[in-house]
Amino acid sequence: MTKVGIVMGSDSDMPVMAKAADILEKLGVEYEMTIISAHREPDLFFEYAKSAESKGWKVIIAGAGMAAHLPGMCAAIFPMPVIGIPMHTTSLGGRDSLYSIVQMPTGIPVATVAINGGANAGLLAAKILATSDPELLQRLKDYSQELKEQVEAKAEKLAKVGYKEYTK
Amino acid sequence: MTKVGIVMGSDSDMPVMAKAADILEKLGVEYEMTIISAHREPDLFFEYAKSAESKGWKVIIAGAGMAAHLPGMCAAIFPMPVIGIPMHTTSLGGRDSLYSIVQMPTGIPVATVAINGGANAGLLAAKILATSDPELLQRLKDYSQELKEQVEAKAEKLAKVGYKEYTK
Amino acid sequence: MTKVGIVMGSDSDMPVMAKAADILEKLGVEYEMTIISAHREPDLFFEYAKSAESKGWKVIIAGAGMAAHLPGMCAAIFPMPVIGIPMHTTSLGGRDSLYSIVQMPTGIPVATVAINGGANAGLLAAKILATSDPELLQRLKDYSQELKEQVEAKAEKLAKVGYKEYTK
Amino acid sequence: MTKVGIVMGSDSDMPVMAKAADILEKLGVEYEMTIISAHREPDLFFEYAKSAESKGWKVIIAGAGMAAHLPGMCAAIFPMPVIGIPMHTTSLGGRDSLYSIVQMPTGIPVATVAINGGANAGLLAAKILATSDPELLQRLKDYSQELKEQVEAKAEKLAKVGYKEYTK
Amino acid sequence: MTKVGIVMGSDSDMPVMAKAADILEKLGVEYEMTIISAHREPDLFFEYAKSAESKGWKVIIAGAGMAAHLPGMCAAIFPMPVIGIPMHTTSLGGRDSLYSIVQMPTGIPVATVAINGGANAGLLAAKILATSDPELLQRLKDYSQELKEQVEAKAEKLAKVGYKEYTK
Amino acid sequence: MTKVGIVMGSDSDMPVMAKAADILEKLGVEYEMTIISAHREPDLFFEYAKSAESKGWKVIIAGAGMAAHLPGMCAAIFPMPVIGIPMHTTSLGGRDSLYSIVQMPTGIPVATVAINGGANAGLLAAKILATSDPELLQRLKDYSQELKEQVEAKAEKLAKVGYKEYTK
C-alpha cells in the first residue's frame, strides 16, 4: 500500500528526487511520484494535497528550488509530516531554496534535509514509517550496517595501499 | 473603486504594510487591507486570491516574512501584478523573506521591493495604476517633487548651520 | 508512555526547547526533557542516544547552537527520526547552527526546522507519531483549526477598527 | 505603439534581456530594446530616461550586473514602473546585482525580479499593461494555461514511463 | 581653496560623514559638505557632479546606504577620484551598500572604504592630495605618529595595571 | 616561565582576550599580554613578533577584528603555533574577522577558534603546551571533568524542578 507521495515542481528536479525513490525501493516502501507545480497549476496542487490523506499516505516528500513554495504549501494542507528537499541553484547555491523551505512559521513545520539531499529525504520518510513498523525499522538498521561496512572497506583499502596509491 | 488589495500573513507585519496604505491614501488610491495566511488557512487564501480579479482589483500588495509564500502564491492565482514586501527577520535579516519572494520561477513574477519596503510597495502600485490614469500620474509627480524639496531643505539647513550643529 | 525525547546541549537553549514541550503537552504527547552535551560529556551522550530506542522512544528532538553537533550525533545512533532545532546565534544569526544541523551526509538525515523553531519541532514530532495514531492526528487537526481561527479573528478586528487603530 | 523600453548597460546582458523581448513578442506587446550605460555615458542615459514618457512608454525593463545602478537611475527619472533584472555574477552569484537593484530607498521603487529573470520581467511588464488592456490580460491567461499544460504533460509522461526511464 | 566635496544622499548618513569632515579639518584640508540625492533630485545631482571639476575639486567623498548609487554616479561624471563610504544597514548590515559601491564595472572605479568608514574616507582624500602636497604629507605622518602613540599609551597602561583592572 | 604571548590590536578586544588569560591562569600557564597594532605601529609589531621565540614563547594568541591582519602577520614571523581569535563586528557579525584570519595561504597556518572565542583560544594554547607537559595535560582533564559536572548539575536541576520552573 502506498504510504509516501513524492512530488516535485519541475522535472529538472528529478535526478535528486530519484534518489529518494531509490532508497524507498531498496527499503521496500511503496510510493507514488509525480510532478505538480504549486505556482503553475494551483488548483491541481490543492486537489493533490487535499486528497493525500484519504489515499492513505503518511508522508509527503516535496522538492523545489529557488522560491521553493511546494513543500510549505503541502504542509499547509496535509496534516502529517512533509519532508522538504531544497534544490541547488546556480546563483545562490541553494540558499534561496533552503531558506524558503526551512524557515516556516509556527504551526506549519517542514522537515528539511540538506541541499539536494534526495537520499536522506527517502530515509527520513522510512524512519517516520518505522516508528510503527518494526520490520521496516530492521531494514533501516541493516542499511546503516551496510553504510558502516562500506566505510570500513575503504579504511582497510587505505591501510593496505597507502594514500598515494589510493588517490591515483 | 477599490483597485488595490493589501494582504499580510500575520498582524506582526502591519507596521510595514501600514506604510503602503499611507502612501495610497495620500495619492488617493482606494485599497482594501486584510490578514490572510496562506499557511494557516489555505482555503480562505485561495478564495481570496481567486476573487480578487472579479472585485475589480488591478494590483495585490502582499507582505510576508521568513519562508514567505504569500506573495508568490498570490501571483500563482491572480493574473495581474503582485508586489511582494520581504519582512525583516531577526535571525537572517530578511534574506530568507527576500529570497522566498524574489526568486520566483519563470511564469510567475513577483514585483519585489526592498526589505520592509512598505512605502515603496504602495508607490509601485500607484505607478502601475498610473500607466492608465494621467491624474494619478500627476499626483505621483507632485509627490516626487515633495521628496525633492525635502532634500533641498535639508541641504539648505546644512549649508546654514554646518554639520556640527546639524548633528547635535 | 513517553515517546519523545527532548535534549539540548546547554540550558541557554531552554526557552526555545520549552516551546516544543509546551506543544507536546497541549497535544497530549508524553516526553522526557534533559540537558546533555555531546561535546562535554560524550560518554553520557552515547549512553543516552543508545538507550533511547529501548526506552520506547520514537522521536528525538535535539536543539543546539553554533557548531551544533547534538542533533546529527543523535541521528548517528538513534534509528528513528531526529528533529533538529538550530539556535539563533549572536554573530552569525543562526546560520552556523542551521548549516551544522541540516547539511547532514547521505545516510544520516536530521529533520531540520527553522532557526529557534521550538514549537514547530514539537508539532513535527506529533505529526510523526500521528502517522500511526488517529486520535493524535485529530488533535493536530483541531490545533490547526485553532490557528486558523486566530488569524480570522485578527482579520475581523482589522476590518472593524482599521489599520491605524490596530497598530496604535 | 511601443509601450515598453528594454535597456541594458552592457551587451553581455543580452541573452537574459532577450528572454524579456521573446515574451513580449509572444504576447503581442511592442517594445524598443537598446544598450545604454548610466556609468559610461551619463548624458545619453539622462536623455534616454527623460524622453521615455513623451515617447508613450509605460514601463521600462532595465537589466544590470554587479553595482547595478541602471534600474534605480531609470526609476529616479521615469515616473512609471521600472522593472529591474539583477544579472548573475561570477564572484557573488548575483547578490551584488540583486541588492543594488532591490534595496532602493523610499520614494524610488524598482520592481525587482529573480536573478537572470528575463522572462519574468517581460511577463511583469505585460501584467502591468494588462491592468488596462483586457485583451492582453486574456493572452496572459492563455499563456498561463500553456505553462500548466506543459507541466501536466510532464506528469503524464512520468506516470507512463516511470522515473528511471524519464531520467535516462 | 576647497579641494574636496563631501556629499551624502540622506541626512541620516551625517554622523558617519562628519567623521570625514573632522579628519579633513584636523589635517587642514578645505572641503564643502552637502546633501544631494541622486534618486530624488537627479537634475540637481547631475549639475553638482558636472560642476565639481570647474570648482577646483580634486576628490569627492560620497556616502550612501542600501542600493547606494551616489558614489558610482559621481564617478560616472567626475573625472578625478571618488571615495565611497558604504553605510551600515539594519537588515543586511551594510553588505547591500558595500556591494553597490565597490562592485563597479570596468572604467568607473570607486575607491571604497569600510562600512561606516567615515574617518578613513577623509584620510584617503588627504593622502590623495598629499601625492602633490609635501606639507600635507607631513601632517599625515604626524597624525600616524599620534595614532601610534595612543596604542603605546594603552599598552603601557595594560602593563601597569593588568587586564583585570583595565577592563573594570 | 612565560610560554604564551597574548596580543590584541585594540583595547576594545580586551574583554574577549581576558577570557583567554583567565583560562591560562586557571590552568597555571604563564603568559604575557599586550596591545600592539600591526597597522598603526608596524615597526613595533615586527620587533614584537621577531623577539617572541628568543623570549622562550611557544604559542602566540592574537585577537583582531574586521580586516584582522594581526594573527596572520604573527604567523608570518613567529615559527611556532599562532592562535587567532576573530572578533565579533557590528556590521558583518565577525565574518570579516573570521575570513581574514582563517583563510591563510599555504605555508602560514593560523589555528582559528570561534568568533569571540577567547576561552577556547586559551584552552587550545594549553593543549598545545600539554603535548609535552603531562601535568598540564592532567589539569586540562580536570577542567574537562568540571565542565562535565556543570552540565550534569544542570540536568539534575531540570529533572528535579521541570522546565517551567527552570526557565522562570
Place this chain on the structure above:
Amino acid sequence: MTKVGIVMGSDSDMPVMAKAADILEKLGVEYEMTIISAHREPDLFFEYAKSAESKGWKVIIAGAGMAAHLPGMCAAIFPMPVIGIPMHTTSLGGRDSLYSIVQMPTGIPVATVAINGGANAGLLAAKILATSDPELLQRLKDYSQELKEQVEAKAEKLAKVGYKEYTK
C-alpha cells in the same frame, strides 16, 4: 619617472594585476611591478614598503586573495594611497579577499576596488595622479570618451541587426 608600484603576493594573481599595468601603459603612467609575499617574506616586504616613498612612488596597487593582508600592510607603512584588489576565490567567491582588504580600521584606509578589478585599480591610480597632472587628466577623459563610443557602437549594432541576430 616611476610613480606607481604594482605588487602581488602570488604569481597566480598576475592575470588580474596585468590589467592594471595595461591601463597604466595606455595612459602613459610609469610603474614597477613585482611579486612580494607579506606572509612568506615579511622582511623583504617591509623593506619594499618602506623604500617606496623614497623611490618617488605616489601610489601602490596591491592585489591579494583569501586572507588578503598585502594591501593593508602596505597601507600601514606607505604614507600615500594604497589601492587594494580583492582576488576571486573558489570557495568564497572573493568575499574573504574583499572583507580582508576593505574592512580596515580607522587610520589605515585601503582604496578598494571590485573583486578582480585590475583595470579599475589602474584607472584609480591614474585618477589620483591626475589630481596634479592636467595632461594625464586629459588622457583619462579621452579614455572615458572611448568607452562611451564603444557602448554607442554596440547600441547602433543592436538597432541595426536586432537582438536575435546580435545574440547569435
Place this chain on the structure above:
Amino acid sequence: MTKVGIVMGSDSDMPVMAKAADILEKLGVEYEMTIISAHREPDLFFEYAKSAESKGWKVIIAGAGMAAHLPGMCAAIFPMPVIGIPMHTTSLGGRDSLYSIVQMPTGIPVATVAINGGANAGLLAAKILATSDPELLQRLKDYSQELKEQVEAKAEKLAKVGYKEYTK
C-alpha cells in the same frame, strides 16, 4: 614514533588530506591516516578517539565537509590539540563545513585552518610538535626559507621577462 593521527569521514576528502600527509612526510613527522565516519560508525569512532592518547598521539588532524562533526567530536574526546580542515562544498562553498568546525562552544576548541587547507593543517601539527622538538623547529624554518626562495625566484623571473611574457 607516530605522533599525529590523520582522519577523514569520507574518501572523497582524501586529495585534501593527502596534502597534510605530504607535508608531514617532508618534515619527518610520523603519522597514521585512516577513514572513520562519526556518523556511520559512531562506535568505531569513539574507540578511535579514545585510544588515540594511549597510542602516544599528540595531535589529530580531522577533515570533514558539510555538517562536519568529525573534528569537533574528536576534540570532545581527545585531550590534546585537534586540527580541523573544512572541506569545500558545491552548494555552500565550504561555509557549512567551516562554521560546523570553527564555531565550537567553550571548552572544546578545534584549531581550524582554511577551507581545503590540507597543507596548512600538516604544518600546524608540525608547529605544535615543534614547541618541544628543536630539530623539527629547524626543519620548519628551512621549509619557510624554501617558500621564501620560491617567491623570490618568481619575482626575479617577472623582473627579467616582464608581465606580458610571464602570463603567456
